[in-house]
Amino acid sequence: MEISTTSISARHPQARRDAPDALVNATITIKHGEQVAIIGPSGAGKTTLLNLLSCALVPTQGSVTLDNKNPWQLSPRALKTLRGQLYVASQVPPLPPRQRVITAVLAGSLPAMSFIQSMASLIYPKNIAGAHAALAMFDLDSKIFDRVDRLSGGERQRVGLARTLLSPSTLWLIDEPLSALDPTRAKQAMDTMTNQARERNVTLVVTLHQVEVALARFPRVIGLRDGLVAFDLPAHEVTPEKLNQLYEQYEDELTGAPPASDDLTIAPATVAVMHCR
Amino acid sequence: MIAQTSHISHTVRPARPAPERDPAWIGRLFWLTAAMVIMWPLLVATEFKPWILFDAQSRKSTLRFLGDFFPPVVNLEFMTMVAKETWRTVAVATAGMALALVLAIPLTLLSTRALSVSALTGRMATMPFVFRQAIRFLLIMLRSVPELVWALIFVRVVGLGPTAGVLAIALTYGGMLGKVYGEILESGDAHASTTLMRSGASRMQAFFYGLLPQNAAEITSYTVYRWECAIRSSVVLGFVGAGGLGQQLDNSMKMFNGGEVATILIVFILLVALADRVSYVLRREIG
Numbered sequence: 001m002e003i004s005t006t007s008i009s010a011r012h013p014q015a016r017r018d019a020p021d022a023l024v025n026a027t028i029t030i031k032h033g034e035q036v037a038i039i040g041p042s043g044a045g046k047t048t049l050l051n052l053l054s055c056a057l058v059p060t061q062g063s064v065t066l067d068n069k070n071p072w073q074l075s076p077r078a079l080k081t082l083r084g085q086l087y088v089a090s091q092v093p094p095l096p097p098r099q100r101v102i103t104a105v106l107a108g109s110l111p112a113m114s115f116i117q118s119m120a121s122l123i124y125p126k127n128i129a130g131a132h133a134a135l136a137m138f139d140l141d142s143k144i145f146d147r148v149d150r151l152s153g154g155e156r157q158r159v160g161l162a163r164t165l166l167s168p169s170t171l172w173l174i175d176e177p178l179s180a181l182d183p184t185r186a187k188q189a190m191d192t193m194t195n196q197a198r199e200r201n202v203t204l205v206v207t208l209h210q211v212e213v214a215l216a217r218f219p220r221v222i223g224l225r226d227g228l229v230a231f232d233l234p235a236h237e238v239t240p241e242k243l244n245q246l247y248e249q250y251e252d253e254l255t256g257a258p259p260a261s262d263d264l265t266i267a268p269a270t271v272a273v274m275h276c277r
Numbered sequence: 278m279i280a281q282t283s284h285i286s287h288t289v290r291p292a293r294p295a296p297e298r299d300p301a302w303i304g305r306l307f308w309l310t311a312a313m314v315i316m317w318p319l320l321v322a323t324e325f326k327p328w329i330l331f332d333a334q335s336r337k338s339t340l341r342f343l344g345d346f347f348p349p350v351v352n353l354e355f356m357t358m359v360a361k362e363t364w365r366t367v368a369v370a371t372a373g374m375a376l377a378l379v380l381a382i383p384l385t386l387l388s389t390r391a392l393s394v395s396a397l398t399g400r401m402a403t404m405p406f407v408f409r410q411a412i413r414f415l416l417i418m419l420r421s422v423p424e425l426v427w428a429l430i431f432v433r434v435v436g437l438g439p440t441a442g443v444l445a446i447a448l449t450y451g452g453m454l455g456k457v458y459g460e461i462l463e464s465g466d467a468h469a470s471t472t473l474m475r476s477g478a479s480r481m482q483a484f485f486y487g488l489l490p491q492n493a494a495e496i497t498s499y500t501v502y503r504w505e506c507a508i509r510s511s512v513v514l515g516f517v518g519a520g521g522l523g524q525q526l527d528n529s530m531k532m533f534n535g536g537e538v539a540t541i542l543i544v545f546i547l548l549v550a551l552a553d554r555v556s557y558v559l560r561r562e563i564g
Contacts, residue, residue, distance in 0.1 A: 013399030056475050058398050076394065084477025094472035096490035107486040111477035118482050167476060 001171035008062035037214035040224035041250035084111030093160030097149035108166035345535020366521035370507035373446025380451030388412035419452025442519030
């Protein structure tokens, strides 16, 4: 999928009136099949940009076009079809704790299934082989019939990524895919995602805290700071000075480990309480 | 360093006198008085005179009524009848719940904000909002009419018997279940379903793959609990002629047959205890 944005600004729908826009005047063009990493300190607007590209947020100014279509001028039906062509993987994997891994992974292919097919797949999984292959790329094939709440945080994050591989999309928007993974798993996950995207000719946009991963794996890197595009360069032109500027006052995020992802704590499924309403 | 500064400020600040009274006292006094002022008319309105229970006349009639309870009637004919009516009570509750579900599930799906596509990008659009509120209002109307009133209406429409009870439970419980299901779906974590809809899944697909598995345990637990309530409620419905144990209880009471009343009450207590047990086991299995 081809993406272009012309001087878009956006703010969180629940933001205070006087709060500054989370993203200001960003103009970015991403070609079909390109792989782009978005870096920048916390609060720079990375997730806002991803939300804009995934039709999850309406820009307050400017416009987004996906494959030459402005999603906000489409009919609801056409917008749904367009949403089926993009896949959003959020930092906290959106998996119901009582669901089985196989169902969670197959949920990625829902846009390609009719309602009847998706119901039948709940009774007997439709594509065991496909789900197995996707999970195997993340070393999770043995967990295919386990319940999600039996998995660790890192395993859940990898299930969320495996789900991407089953989606019929041509644009993958992935938010912090490595936040809960150890270095070995992170390398494996990054290899799989970039290779698969290349093989399928899918456009890949990833936000990353790990600057060295972004520079090593992605041909193009966009640096965001305070809602502004600080640079948009091929990876080999991103100099240490530029990085130091980008992460000024946030040096620990540039050099140290990625910030601990507190929001990925795992709450096990608890026995439901009885409500008298 | 920090310790030092605090030490300095401690010595420099002039000593304050001990507070003369608890600052929360005025507030407490106010609310206590307010509660009493509001409660008094309530007590008057309800003719709250508990000592009447213990005057000689009341004591005598209470004792006579309770004395009639012994011995409970346990002959074969009566017990067979009680067993049949107990089964009918359970059947009325269960059939009523089934019909209530038929009513509640579609209305929940239509009214829950958790399946709004327009809300994916911030606020829900106006028309869908109005539509959902209208459905919700219908549910609230259904549930605010007590099942006893529905039963009285249906006894006139379909005649005496369990059908009236089934329909009464179906309407009231349909409203209750629909409203509470909607609340459960909206209070749970919406991440799974919104992510699916953002990636192009339909509302129904998002419901079955995201929203339902996220909230299934709470929904089932509430349904089982309501079934238990329906059993208790179907006994009461019997008093207005909707069949089951309640109707027999009513008959026996009108005929001042304390022994039969005692037997039916014991069976009723056992039935409620059993329903409670079954509902507990079901909820544990689901969790």
